[in-house]
Amino acid sequence: MVKVRFVPENVEVKADLGENLLEAARRANVFVDAPCNGNGSCGKCKVKLKEGKAETKQTHHIKDQEWAEGFVLACETKILEDITVEIPNSHATNMSGMRIEGISESREKEIFERARKQVIDNGMSFGSYVKKDYLEIELPTLDDNISDWDRIKRHLRIHLGFNKVFCRLPMLRKIPNMLRDNDFKVTITHIPRGDNRTTIVNIEAGDTRNRLYGVALDIGTTSVAACLVDLYEGRLLAKASSGNAQMKYGADVINRIIYATKRGGLEKLTHAIIHETINPLLTKMYEEANVGKDEVIAFVAAGNTTMCHLLLGVYPDHLRREPYIPAFIRAPFIKTSELELEANPETFIYIVPSVASYVGGDITAGVLSSGIWASEENVLFIDLGTNGEIVFGNKDYFMTCACSAGPAFEGGEISSGMRAAPGAIERVSIDPFTREPQMKIISEETPKGICGSGLIDLIAEMMVTGIIDRRGKLNRDLKTPRIRFDEYEIGEYVLVFKEEWNLEEDITVTEIDIDNFIKAKGAVYSGAATLIESLGLDMSIIDRVYIAGGIGNSLAIDKAIQIGLFPDIDRDKYVYIGNSSLMGCYLTLMSEDARRKLETIAGQMTYMELSAYPSYMDEFISACFLPHTDIERFPSSSVKINNQ
Amino acid sequence: MVKVRFVPENVEVKADLGENLLEAARRANVFVDAPCNGNGSCGKCKVKLKEGKAETKQTHHIKDQEWAEGFVLACETKILEDITVEIPNSHATNMSGMRIEGISESREKEIFERARKQVIDNGMSFGSYVKKDYLEIELPTLDDNISDWDRIKRHLRIHLGFNKVFCRLPMLRKIPNMLRDNDFKVTITHIPRGDNRTTIVNIEAGDTRNRLYGVALDIGTTSVAACLVDLYEGRLLAKASSGNAQMKYGADVINRIIYATKRGGLEKLTHAIIHETINPLLTKMYEEANVGKDEVIAFVAAGNTTMCHLLLGVYPDHLRREPYIPAFIRAPFIKTSELELEANPETFIYIVPSVASYVGGDITAGVLSSGIWASEENVLFIDLGTNGEIVFGNKDYFMTCACSAGPAFEGGEISSGMRAAPGAIERVSIDPFTREPQMKIISEETPKGICGSGLIDLIAEMMVTGIIDRRGKLNRDLKTPRIRFDEYEIGEYVLVFKEEWNLEEDITVTEIDIDNFIKAKGAVYSGAATLIESLGLDMSIIDRVYIAGGIGNSLAIDKAIQIGLFPDIDRDKYVYIGNSSLMGCYLTLMSEDARRKLETIAGQMTYMELSAYPSYMDEFISACFLPHTDIERFPSSSVKINNQ
Structure with a gap:
């Protein structure tokens, strides 16, 4: 040793x-x-x-x-x-907390209100599936000596109309002293079902009806976001996010799955997401909002299919082996205590149903919050996460597919990449004459790396200023100290020299990074194109494009079109909707009708397996150029290139 | 220290x-x-x-x-x-295993068959509420790539007609590899409910339909009995019993409740019943029958109301404080794993519902197995446990009451008392001239003490031979070395001199023991009398008397009548039915109809609180004589006394 x-x-x-x-x-x-x-x-x-x-x-x-x-x-x-x-410091940076989506508070509020309105406009009732009721129960006497539990049931039958009332052992253990210590005046938390039935999940002293809390949770491969919701007032109390601590076991779902097959691997991954990622976020939010963990009684979580398996500790290896079978799409009833999550031990966690092995509950939740299910317009929904998932449809149907974009949009697998956290370069422009860059940095801090939106800007600018060619290779004839080549002849462009900010290393983008990025954007574009073409349609049919994911609000749509990530249609059709998965979880927490809608959405989505689609590989290869092999598809981009 | x-x-x-x-x-x-x-x-x-x-x-x-x-x-x-x-050895003896009920195997079989027949004769279907089904599931393909869980549900829908299938997290975790390791040929254990719904609680490799086991459990204040049942064939596989390890914290329910109010007391009592009493019995039975604990998938338990509270770890103190309120009468759904019982962790334990604070599920189960609910005859049912519970009724109604007999019938609070275990003196006769005793000892071993049936014999014989008077006091004029008095002038009769068998101590019965015993028998008799008189009837209305409890098959009915424990009616009306609570649990395990019947019985029983009944105290005091103050009630007894 x-x-x-x-x-x-x-x-x-x-x-x-x-x-x-x-x-x-x-x-x-x-x-x-x-x-x-x-x-x-x-x-x-x-x-x-x-x-x-x-x-x-x-x-x-x-x-x-x-x-x-x-x-x-x-x-x-x-x-x-x-x-x-x-x-080195850079490792820690990748794990530290970051702003949710990197969007402003007012923008965020706007997104929340928009999603909420959509739900209400479609006739769904707001109100959590968990209820609280304050009971003043008749005291027992020698003549009225039924058991405590029968007394509670009788009260609920007479005063609230519930004919069948259930509870589990931990509740029963609480009842006798809770009643007597509070003069039989208590507040129950319960989950009503149909047929006048309900299940009591908590019992508290006195009248606590105004303290009822829930957590919405989006479990991404790269990052995890949570919000704490006041279910009584329907208010957002706190938000928190961080990197997914499973990252140390692999950046993408395939590497995580492989790790899960090693001895003790699955347990480590489950431990990493629950104890090292989610619980710290919860504790932080509870403290911030002054909420006790026992008051948190509703939980909704969404993630891709692999993340759901790893969260529940279900062996995921068959997801990546032909014929690619998930263990489940709809999870059974699970208590937070079964997962050792910090919440009231009687809290149920609702896992948003997935659609297929590579289209998870995060997309179901995203479709819910984006409102495609109620839209007359044809909507293209793109979630730019570690996987790129795409949905196309309107109120009558949805088609969906998944493409393995890899983590490039979240700064992963890029040598100076990082998530949209403070210190990330989120916007870049390059002077066409001097080839000197100008940058905008999140929180105006010392630059630490470059995030997805910055990378899109950077590659678009390098393209239009002729620093790279359409294959993403550096122009070796340009005379600027920012372009250099290592001993392996791999080129890089220096965005920040370490001396400028006293950094440990220069912030650069290498030809390998650019190549990774082009493959990622090619995967997404060709996925969308194949999906729409499979319906016998083309991009012109799109009325609206929703962009979701952690890429950040700084995403410049025109730059993303220039490089061929998004279809070249009217910019006004694009809306960035932030973390639509988290939003969907929030809506589910707040509306039982929304939860039912989710179930319907998951059942209605038609999944298209791209790899089984004959033309996809050609589409992908054609899309691995800047902006595309078929430059006619990107008229606005080619204009710029011609103009340079 | x-x-x-x-x-x-x-x-x-x-x-x-x-x-x-x-x-x-x-x-x-x-x-x-x-x-x-x-x-x-x-x-x-x-x-x-x-x-x-x-x-x-x-x-x-x-x-x-x-x-x-x-x-x-x-x-x-x-x-x-x-x-x-x-x-001293005597302490250990009290904790060691004992024969169940001290009855012969053939007699036991007879009792089981009788109870079973009663259930069948009344149109109830036999068959456990837990089912096993062997599935040969279609293998997944690229074209048929639904999730494992959906595939199981689809199979159950098509082949077995279940529209809604549930499971919990531990099952989900088992599924992916269980299916693939066994070529999708597995046996599921499930609990069907109405509306074509079922819940899967276990999944095993291959065809294991013939291995399905359940446990019936009677939790007495003094002793605990269990049997392991083959639910596939409806066969008894093993039986086991032992003292309730809670005894060290008090002999009766009141002392246990008081102990439960001390710091950590409730936890210790719950630990004692589960880890020190039940689990060792289970392990022993599983080993004996070569059954794995994961194969044990159904559990039914009955006990008095206090024992049920202590089993579940529910604070019991309000049971003994006016107005005597139990926390529950019907327990919620509980898994054996929540109680840390040795069984499949997904097994539900059904706790037989109680009637009131002092009439527990053991009586409900006893009424089920005795068949009073189907009887045209008027039945008096007496359970001689640490509490004496009495039921009177027929197929149209039941009345019930409880009297605190104390543990005398089980050998408790008697100086040389012990349970009906090997070494216990179970029969006694005394020569009217020499006053020398003759004894029958269980298993014909060295006598260790005297059990309930022996004590009844002994006191009856002492009475008819003039050794004691009707108040239970020793005759000071008799010249025999077997009668002696200590320095406090408390007399005792020596049943066995230690020299005869090389014992540590003489086996004796003291005036204090006799006094305790007279109070116990007085409580039971006066309870039965008050119950019947409250209906405006008298003892002559009784068509049948069922005696249940751990007193043993050696119980001499005529002696019990002589001393005024049982009413003086035709001996042929008496039947000893052994541990009717355990039998009721066995029937419940085997028949879902029987379980429903139990629920009905518990709801129909009218509880009479003796202490609230004006004439009870007088009845009790009158009954604290041998056989009774009103000797006219015991014509057969008075004949013998007159004849002596």
């Missing part, structure tokens, strides 16, 4: 001789970013060996100077003796 | 200076019998101080010679220094 010390956290862990350094870091609960799950392809797990020796190798992710300074890839390093390892 | 060592177990525990010795023994998990829960009144917690000194006192429970030998009452002893304490 040898010792590994991680600085600056100063955490020490014992390791076997020859153990992999990334595994040791995971055991020590030290966060090392590893989107590719340790197969050496992403280069993100770069750490600095400060003391001691290890068996490792230089790869194209490590420049000569870095190598000289002791940088290694944790996943490519075997521990041979006691060592000290420094984890 | 000082040390206390208990021998012969050789268990050592640290104790505070001045700590009570009984408490220290409980902490050390050393069983010291303490029916009165340590208030010094029963004298059962007699232990021997072998080394070291303690603060204690001699009471009338400790004879001079015992005092000289170091015997003390643990409950009256404070620990002052390191001590060694010897626990």
Whole structure:
């Protein structure tokens, strides 16, 4: 056994001789970013060996100077003796909290109100499926000596009309003293069902009807967002978000699934999402809003199908093996306590139903909140997450498909990429003459990296200023210190020199990053195109495009069209609707009718498996150009290129 | 801190200076019998101080010679220094297993068949509420790629007609690999409800339809009996019983309730019944029958109302405080896993509904198995447990009441008393001339004590041979070494001299024992009399008397009548039906119709609170004679007394 010390956290862990350094870091609960799950392809797990020796190798992710300074890839390093390892700041940044969606509060309110209005306009009643009622129960006497539980049931029958009332053991245990300590004046929380039946899930002293809380939760592959809702007033009390702590086990669903098949892997992933991600968010929100966890009595969560499996601890491997079968699409009734989530132990968690293996409940929830189900117009809905999911339809039908975009839109698998958090470069423009960039940074902080919207801007600007060609390759003839090539002849454009801001490293975009990004945007565009073409239609049929996901409100639609991510139609048709999955969960929490609608939506969506569609591969390859092989499809983009 | 060592177990525990010795023994998990829960009144917690000194006192429970030998009452002893304490054998005897009911196997079979026939004769269907079905599910393909859970539901819909199928999280987690490891050939265990709905509670590899097991459980204040049932064939596989380990916290329900109000008391009582009593019985039966705990999927339990509260960990104190309100009469749905019982974690435990605070589910179950609900005859049902519960009625109505008989019928609060276990004196006759006794001992072993049926015989014989008078006082004029008086002038009759069998102590019955016993029999008789008189009837209306409880098959009805325990009617009307509560649980396990009948019975029984009935106290006082103040009520008894 040898010792590994991680600085600056100063955490020490014992390791076997020859153990992999990334595994040791995971055991020590030290966060090392590893989107590719340790197969050496992403280069993100770069750490600095400060003391001691290890068996490792230089790869194209490590420049000569870095190598000289002791940088290694944790996943490519075997521990041979006691060592000290420094984890660069950038890793921590990727795990820290970020603004939800990077949108302003007023914009956010607007989105919430719009979704809410849609629900009300369509005749749905607002009001949580969980109710509170204050009871002043008749005191027992020798002549009226029925049991406490029968007394409560009698009261509910006479005063509220419930013929059948249920509870579970923890409630029963609470009842005798709760009644007597409060003179038989108590507030019950209950979940009514049809046929005058209800189930009591909490009992509190006195009149607490105005304290009834719920949590909406969007579980993304890369990031997790939550909001705490006052169900009594229908008000948003707090919001919180963070990276999904499962990231250390792989950036995308495939790598997570593979990790889940390893011994203890599934348990670690479930632990990471619940104990390392969701519970800290909950605790933070409860404290902020001064809400006790026992007062939180409703829970709605959405995520892609893999995230739902991992949340519930259900073996996911068959999702990625032909014929790609999920264990479930609709989860059974589950209590938050079964998942060890911080909430009242009797709280049920409703998991929004998925559509198929690669179209999850987050999309069902997104469709609910976007209002496609009530729309006369033809709507294209694009969720730019780690997977790109696309829905096309109107009030009469929906078609959906999924394309594996990868995490590029969220800053993943991009060497200087990061999520839309403070310090992220979210807008970029490049002077066509000097090729010098101008940037807008979230929270106007020191730049730390570049997020999805910044990347779209950057690539569009590099294209129109001739820094890159239509394949995304750097123009080797340009004379600017911002363009340079490493010993492997891989080029990069320097957005920020480290000296400008006193950074550890330059912020750059490499040809590999651009290539990754082009594949991602190609996947999304070709998915949308195939979906619409499969109906015998073309892009001109689209009346409205909703863009959802964590890419941020700074997304410049015209730039995204220029690079061929979105179809080249009227910009006014585009609306960015933020985290539509979280919004859908919020609506579900607030309206039982909305929940029923969700069930209908999940059942009505027709899933199209792109890989089974003959023309998809051609579409994809054609879309892996800037903006597209068939430049006629992007008239506005080609104008700019011609004009440069 | 000082040390206390208990021998012969050789268990050592640290104790505070001045700590009570009984408490220290409980902490050390050393069983010291303490029916009165340590208030010094029963004298059962007699232990021997072998080394070291303690603060204690001699009471009338400790004879001079015992005092000289170091015997003390643990409950009256404070620990002052390191001590060694010897626990006499008699304590362990009281905790050891015993024969169920002390009845023969053939008699038991007869009772089971009779109860079963009654159920069938009344048009109830036999068959467990838990079903097993073997499924050969269609394999998934790219074209038929619905989720595993949807596939199971589809199969159940098409092949078995269930429209709604439910499961909980642990099932969902089992499904993906269980299906694939077994080529989609599995057996499901499920609980169908009305409306073509069912809930899957287990899934197993291959065809296991012939392995389906359930447990019936009778939880008595003094003893606990269980049987393991093959639900596929309706066969009894194993039986087991033992003392209720809660005994160390008090012999009767009142003392247990008081203990439950102490800090941590309720948790200890619940732990004692589940982990120290029921689980060992279950494990023993499973091993005996070669049944895996995961195959045990149905559970029915009955007990008095207090035992039900303590089993579920529900605060029971309001049961004993005016107006005597139970927390519940009908328990909610509970899983065995919520109680940490050894069974499949998805198993529901059905708790037989109680009638009132002092008429529990054991009586409801007893009424079910006795068949009163179908009887044209007027039936008197007497359950001789630690409480005496009485039911009178026929197919049209039932009345019920409870009298606190105390544990005398089970050998409790009797100085040489024990349960009907091997070594118990179960029959006694006394030579009218020599006053020498003859005895029958269970399993023909060395006599260890006297059980309920033996005590009835003994007192009847002492009465007819003039050893005691009608108040139960010893005749001081008789010259026999078997009658003697201690320094407090309390008399006793020696049934067995220790020299005869090389025992630690003589087996005797004291005037205090006789007094306790007379109160117990008086309570039962006067309860029955009051119940019948309240209807404007008298004992002659009785067509049949069912005697239930742990008193044993050796019970001599004529002796019980002689002493005034049972009404003096035709002996042929009496039937001993053994543990009718356990039998009722068995029937409930086997027949869903029987379960519904139970619910009806519990709802139909009219409870009469004896203490609220004006004439009861007079009846009780009159009954505290041998056989009764009003000797005319016992013509057969008075004949014998006159004849002596």
